[in-house]
Amino acid sequence: xxxxxxxxxxxxxxxxxxxxxxxxxxxxxxxxxxxxxxxxxxxxxxxxxxxxxxxxxxxxxxxxxxxxxxxxxxxxxxxxxxxxxxxxxxxxxxxxxxxxxxxxxxxxxxxxxxxxxxxxxxxxxxxxxxxxxxxxxxxxxxxxxxxxxxxxxxxxxxxxxxxxxxxxxxxxxxxxxxxxxxxxxxxxxxxxxxxxxxxxxxxxxxxxxxxxxxxxxxxxxxxxxxxxxxxxxxxxxxxxxxxxxxxxxxxxxxxxxxxxxxxxxxxxxxxxxxxxxxxxxxxxxxxxxxxxxxxxxxxxxxxxxxxxxxxxxxxxxxxxxxxxxx
Amino acid sequence: xxxxxxxxxxxxxxxxxxxxxxxxxxxxxxxxxxxxxxxxxxxxxxxxxxxxxxxxxxxxxxxxxxxxxxxxxxxxxxxxxxxxxxxxxxxxxxxxxxxxxxxxxxxxxxxxxxxxxxxxxxxxxxxxxxxxxxxxxxxxxxxxxxxxxxxxxxxxxxxxxxxxxxxxxxxxxxxxxxxxxxxxxxxxxxxxxxxxxxxxxxxxxxxxxxxxxxxxxxxxxxxxxxxxxxxxxxxxxxxxxxxxxxxxxxxxxxxxxxxxxxxxxxxxxxxxxxxxxxxxxxxxxxxxxxxxxxxxxxxxxxxxxxxxxxxxxxxxxxxxxxxxxxxxxxxxxx
Numbered sequence: 001x002x003x004x005x006x007x008x009x010x011x012x013x014x015x016x017x018x019x020x021x022x023x024x025x026x027x028x029x030x031x032x033x034x035x036x037x038x039x040x041x042x043x044x045x046x047x048x049x050x051x052x053x054x055x056x057x058x059x060x061x062x063x064x065x066x067x068x069x070x071x072x073x074x075x076x077x078x079x080x081x082x083x084x085x086x087x088x089x090x091x092x093x094x095x096x097x098x099x100x101x102x103x104x105x106x107x108x109x110x111x112x113x114x115x116x117x118x119x120x121x122x123x124x125x126x127x128x129x130x131x132x133x134x135x136x137x138x139x140x141x142x143x144x145x146x147x148x149x150x151x152x153x154x155x156x157x158x159x160x161x162x163x164x165x166x167x168x169x170x171x172x173x174x175x176x177x178x179x180x181x182x183x184x185x186x187x188x189x190x191x192x193x194x195x196x197x198x199x200x201x202x203x204x205x206x207x208x209x210x211x212x213x214x215x216x217x218x219x220x221x222x223x224x225x226x227x228x229x230x231x232x233x234x235x236x237x238x239x240x241x242x243x244x245x246x247x248x249x250x251x252x253x254x255x256x257x258x259x260x261x262x263x264x265x266x267x268x269x270x271x272x273x274x275x276x277x278x279x280x281x282x283x284x285x286x287x288x289x290x291x292x293x294x295x296x297x298x299x300x301x302x303x304x305x306x307x308x309x310x311x312x313x314x315x316x317x318x319x320x321x322x323x324x325x326x
Numbered sequence: 327x328x329x330x331x332x333x334x335x336x337x338x339x340x341x342x343x344x345x346x347x348x349x350x351x352x353x354x355x356x357x358x359x360x361x362x363x364x365x366x367x368x369x370x371x372x373x374x375x376x377x378x379x380x381x382x383x384x385x386x387x388x389x390x391x392x393x394x395x396x397x398x399x400x401x402x403x404x405x406x407x408x409x410x411x412x413x414x415x416x417x418x419x420x421x422x423x424x425x426x427x428x429x430x431x432x433x434x435x436x437x438x439x440x441x442x443x444x445x446x447x448x449x450x451x452x453x454x455x456x457x458x459x460x461x462x463x464x465x466x467x468x469x470x471x472x473x474x475x476x477x478x479x480x481x482x483x484x485x486x487x488x489x490x491x492x493x494x495x496x497x498x499x500x501x502x503x504x505x506x507x508x509x510x511x512x513x514x515x516x517x518x519x520x521x522x523x524x525x526x527x528x529x530x531x532x533x534x535x536x537x538x539x540x541x542x543x544x545x546x547x548x549x550x551x552x553x554x555x556x557x558x559x560x561x562x563x564x565x566x567x568x569x570x571x572x573x574x575x576x577x578x579x580x581x582x583x584x585x586x587x588x589x590x591x592x593x594x595x596x597x598x599x600x601x602x603x604x605x606x607x608x609x610x611x612x613x614x615x616x617x618x619x620x621x622x623x624x625x626x627x628x629x630x631x632x633x634x635x636x637x638x639x640x641x642x643x644x645x646x647x648x649x650x651x652x653x654x655x656x657x658x659x660x
Contacts, residue, residue, distance in 0.1 A: 217409065217411070219407050219409050219411035220411050220412070220413055220414075222378050222405075222407070222411065223405070223407065223411040223412075223413070223473075224413075225378060225397075225398050225399065226376065226378070226398045226399060226403060226404065226405050226425075227399065227424055227425030227428065227477070228397070228398075228399025228400070228425060228428065228429065229399075229424070229425070229428055230428070233428060237424075238413060238415075241415045242414065242415055
């Protein structure tokens with residue numbers, strides 16, 4: 001054991017004294033980082049802090065300057081009735097809000113699960129060698145390249161209860177006994193939104209997974225071929241473990257995206273409580289209902305929920321952003 | 327243990343013919359080396375034997391049985407790749423055991439014994455719990471060989487296994503492979519390399535390939551002493567054989583005269599005259615490069631450390647019995 005030195009043990013701890021070149025590199029790195037940090041502070045940091053601040057005030061859209069500090073009032077406040085009973089009010093006890101949270105979380109998990117599986121399938125196909133692969137690779141990205149507003153409108157026509165092509169097809173093929181108002185019915189609204197989102201974002205998922213697949217050396221599949229590993233086993237024992245780091249990062253990207261879904265639902269199923277998400281509800285309160293402070297509280301909660309879910313995911317999934325364990 | 331027979335085997339990739347009709351027999355328990363310059367098709371030929379590529383036409387037989395369409399895993403082969411091709415997410419043990427765990431009918435204990443036996447042969451027992459990335463290049467290649475041994479193959483295929491290693495490791499691993507062949511003398515081994523030294527030191531027989539065709543098959547000494555063509559003569563042996571054309575060759579009745587550097591003597595009454603361009607002193611021997619008005623400088627190999635000043639005029643004579651004569655088509659005149 002002692003005769004051979006491990007590759008890792010030969011990597012000596014970095015010397016305390018930094019060389020001039022190293023210092024120069026660190027200076028350059030900082031210099032390059034400054035523009036991005038400034039941009040982030042202006043477009044992300046400042047609005048975020050303002051939102052959080054407003055969530056603790058009674059601000060209204062018509063008069064932001066006159067906002068008064070109300071502490072946690074927007075989140076939870078209570079009044080004691082004469083009878084002694086306590087009445088709670090605020091975001092944390094708002095059933096509409098928790099309905100939106102549930103909608104969002106349900107939407108995010110179902111859509112990302114489907115996208116991960118379908119994206120993997122598409123990526124595996126695109127990773128295989130066949131004629132016209134370049135064209136197919138480009139073509140498959142089209143749903144993702146179309147602006148959401150456009151594709152949402154397109155789908156809303158396809159899903160239309162009177163003239164939509166889906167109802168027409170379903171009727172002609174005998175799959176439907178009567179036309180369904182996909183986006184308007186509470187039972188099917190979420191399904192409709194999910195279908196469109198999965199159609200739209202699977203290519204993005206596929207692209208990220210494909211990048212991971214291409215990192216896997218081809219020769220180990222030949223070794224597996226000689227070892228007599230069945231293709232299905234090859235996938236579960238070799239491909240999946242090796243593409244896992246890329247897959248986990250792809251899922252986290254999509255999860256973050258799905259948890260703040262807004263545009264698709266806003267266009268496809270406006271005002272349906274079956275699909276109303278946190279973002280849609282926050283916008284409604286911020287701008288439509290002139291409850292700016294309450295909307296800010298929702299935005300803050302949304303931020304908190306996403307942050308917590310992401311941290312839990314990274315922790316549970318042992319996601320590593322340094323390119324995995326290869 | 328298996329004998330392998332190739333009958334008029336061809337392989338094309340689209341319009342490109344890579345293997346252009348190879349007839350070859352590899353005997354049971356033999357160490358056969360495919361050697362040739364890059365692009366000669368030697369690796370492709372190995373991949374055809376492994377079954378990783380399908381042959382375009384012709385027949386391939388293992389022990390007299392046609393295997394043209396047989397899957398690689400059913401041919402009883404094991405392969406060692408140039409890039410090791412270890413599964414990066416599995417430990418050394420898992421890498422070596424993977425093939426067996428998927429095959430039916432191997433008890434856990436049996437697999438463990440086979441892995442440990444192979445690990446002991448290659449002295450990698452202490453690394454069994456490590457991941458490939460924690461090993462050096464030489465250790466990884468030994469794991470790859472170990473994985474092949476664990477499969478207990480009838481045919482062992484090596485695809486340039488040493489070319490990713492540094493010079494010292496290459497020699498050490500070469501000796502290990504030679505030892506392995508002695509220990510596993512029942513196993514047929516086919517080894518691809520572009521390095522003629524590896525070919526000479528390891529092979530029972532060498533198959534020299536050129537441009538998709540077999541140029542010559544024979545023992546290392548046969549190739550060294552009786553090359554069937556100028557190509558083989560130039561490819562086998564280091565330093566490269568000198569080729570002398572023109573008047574000097576005509577005197578010997580041939581178009582090209584081939585003479586190895588070690589078969590020339592410097593004497594005062596030497597037959598040919600040349601000017602020293604450069605001397606390479608390797609300690610045990612020295613190479614003297616002479617300008618004799620030929621296309622390439624003529625190399626004379628001398629024992630011991632000898633240095634001639636550049637520009638010195640020397641007289642050299644070939645050893646007559648060591649002369650190789652070739653006709654204009656590059657074929658030997660015997």
